[in-house]
Amino acid sequence: MAAIPAHQFRTPLFDAMVNLAEAKKVSFHTPGHKSGKGISTRFRKFVGSKIFAIDLTTLDEVDCLQKPVGVIKEAQELAAEAHGADRSFFLVNGTTVGNHAMILSTVLPGDEVLVARNAHKSILAGIILSGAIPRFFLPRFDADLGIAVNVSAEAAEAAMQAHPRARVVTVTSPNYYGIAADTRAIAAAARREGKILLVDEAHGPHLHFHPALPTSAVDAGADLTVQSTHKIVGGMTQASMLHLKDGWVDGARVAAILQMLQSTSPSYILMASLDLARMQMATEGRKLLAKAIELAEEARARINRIAGLRCLDAAQVEAWGDFRLDVTKLTISVKGIGLTGYAASGLLNTEFGIQVEMADLFNVLVIVSIGDRRDDLDRLVTGLEGLARRSATTRTGQPADIPAVPPVQEARLACSPREAYFARHALVPLSQAAGRVSADIITIYPPGIPILVPGEEVSQTAVEYLQFLGGRGARIDGVLDPALPSNGAAGVAASEPQVRVLAA
Numbered sequence: 001m002a003a004i005p006a007h008q009f010r011t012p013l014f015d016a017m018v019n020l021a022e023a024k025k026v027s028f029h030t031p032g033h034k035s036g037k038g039i040s041t042r043f044r045k046f047v048g049s050k051i052f053a054i055d056l057t058t059l060d061e062v063d064c065l066q067k068p069v070g071v072i073k074e075a076q077e078l079a080a081e082a083h084g085a086d087r088s089f090f091l092v093n094g095t096t097v098g099n100h101a102m103i104l105s106t107v108l109p110g111d112e113v114l115v116a117r118n119a120h121k122s123i124l125a126g127i128i129l130s131g132a133i134p135r136f137f138l139p140r141f142d143a144d145l146g147i148a149v150n151v152s153a154e155a156a157e158a159a160m161q162a163h164p165r166a167r168v169v170t171v172t173s174p175n176y177y178g179i180a181a182d183t184r185a186i187a188a189a190a191r192r193e194g195k196i197l198l199v200d201e202a203h204g205p206h207l208h209f210h211p212a213l214p215t216s217a218v219d220a221g222a223d224l225t226v227q228s229t230h231k232i233v234g235g236m237t238q239a240s241m242l243h244l245k246d247g248w249v250d251g252a253r254v255a256a257i258l259q260m261l262q263s264t265s266p267s268y269i270l271m272a273s274l275d276l277a278r279m280q281m282a283t284e285g286r287k288l289l290a291k292a293i294e295l296a297e298e299a300r301a302r303i304n305r306i307a308g309l310r311c312l313d314a315a316q317v318e319a320w321g322d323f324r325l326d327v328t329k330l331t332i333s334v335k336g337i338g339l340t341g342y343a344a345s346g347l348l349n350t351e352f353g354i355q356v357e358m359a360d361l362f363n364v365l366v367i368v369s370i371g372d373r374r375d376d377l378d379r380l381v382t383g384l385e386g387l388a389r390r391s392a393t394t395r396t397g398q399p400a401d402i403p404a405v406p407p408v409q410e411a412r413l414a415c416s417p418r419e420a421y422f423a424r425h426a427l428v429p430l431s432q433a434a435g436r437v438s439a440d441i442i443t444i445y446p447p448g449i450p451i452l453v454p455g456e457e458v459s460q461t462a463v464e465y466l467q468f469l470g471g472r473g474a475r476i477d478g479v480l481d482p483a484l485p486s487n488g489a490a491g492v493a494a495s496e497p498q499v500r501v502l503a504a
């Protein structure tokens with residue numbers, strides 16, 4: 001194992017913030033709470049006072065995210081080195097803003113972009129903002145678990161060859177369930193086909209730091225990679241990073257786009273958490289992750305011994321093709337105990353005090369991280385045992401079949417997502433939307449994979465798919481809630497979700 005460079009123990013941004021706070025200068029600048037003196041007493045009582053002393057603004061001592069020249073620049077350089085990138089950018093609006101920035105800095109209006117359809121809606125939002133034309137390629141789906149596995153390198157390469165004009169290809173890897181695509185092979189194919197590879201690695205900020213985990217996208221050769229440091233390692237919520245590998249993407253353009261998209265008042269607390277999370281991963285990530293992997297693997301084995309439950313493992317993922325599993329994710333199928341994932345998640349919460357990351361029709365998803373202890377996993381396993389016992393008597397009725405494949409392969413683009421999103425529109429009940437052109441991104445959330453994107457003709461199968469999952473507890477994003485006043489009838493609640501479609 002290579003020695004840890006001494007400078008990776010440094011935390012230049014956090015140190016500068018602490019020094020400034022301790023200097024106790026008198027502040028006549030934002031934020032208005034003035035180091036917490038003006039903050040609500042209730043807030044201070046709960047969180048203590050120190051956090052407010054480092055809730056700073058752009059000052060010489062702590063640098064400026066929009067144009068870093070001092071400690072933020074240094075912190076970003078350390079992050080780039082730690083992740084094996086040539087340049088890294090701190091993000092304060094999550095991977096969401098990173099995905100917008102990746103697209104906006106690599107395409108022009110009208111350019112074709114290849115998009116693996118299991119994309120997060122923020123990729124689609126980037127496409128709407130940019131005016132690009134998406135060309136989708138499909139992930140493999142598994143009917144038994146009811147999930148999108150991920151895209152194969154073969155499918156990605158075939159899409160690249162089918163669309164020689166596309167300049168850019170985007171993939172999401174690992175996906176929410178921790179299933180990684182073969183980004184190394186996809187990066188090699190992108191090079192051969194002369195395309196830029198963008199990877200949404202929201203769920204993989206830890207991959208680079210342990211050899212038992214799938215290869216990180218930066219190591220695989222992606223040109224731009226976004227990671228939610230806050231999702232899996234020590235960043236605070238909203239703190240993410242965008243990494244660049246030199247060669248095909250103009251770093252100055254990425255910086256300029258980020259200046260346009262990010263706040264001019266970024267949270268220093270979030271940025272400090274990125275500085276510290278990088279230091280932690282670079283200096284002790286391997287040890288911390290080894291523990292998380294061990295706890296997750298132990299829990300997986302115990303869960304697989306509970307009658308009726310099944311926890312996805314690496315062997316099954318590898319049997320699907322060129323995919324790898326981040327074993328810290330536990331995808332637990334509750335099909336065998338007669339519950340939907342949504343119902344199981346609710347019961348785990350209310351009856352066992354266990355909050356999972358996500359539920360879908362057949363599964364609940366548990367994230368095991370460097371923050372977990374053996375006791376936490378014991379509680380999870382005990383809760384799942386209780387759930388299995390309980391549902392042996394009270395099965396809430398779980399559908400035998402799910403339309404295994406979301407109806408995305410049927411979708412046809414009538415116009416660009418940008419044109420559709422900003423076109424004159426009408427609201428129609430979901431049941432009457434077939435045949436119209438969607439003006440919104442419609443997703444089942446989580447995991448937020450678009451079933452319809454703006455500009456796509458709504459198929460009857462898509463309507464039925466949304467009705468089917470909506471009726472079983474899934475949250476449909478991008479439709480108007482039936483509890484809200486419906487189109488043109490102020491104050492009158494609609495009886496079913498309303499969909500924004502292009503005006504006739």
Ligand SMILES: Cc1ncc(COP(=O)(O)O)c(C=O)c1O
Nearest residue numbers: 093094095096120172200202228
């Ligand atoms: C695959 C994927 N990409 C992007 C995002 C958005 O990330 P963030 O919440 O950091 O903005 C998510 C969030 O769940 C995600 O699952």
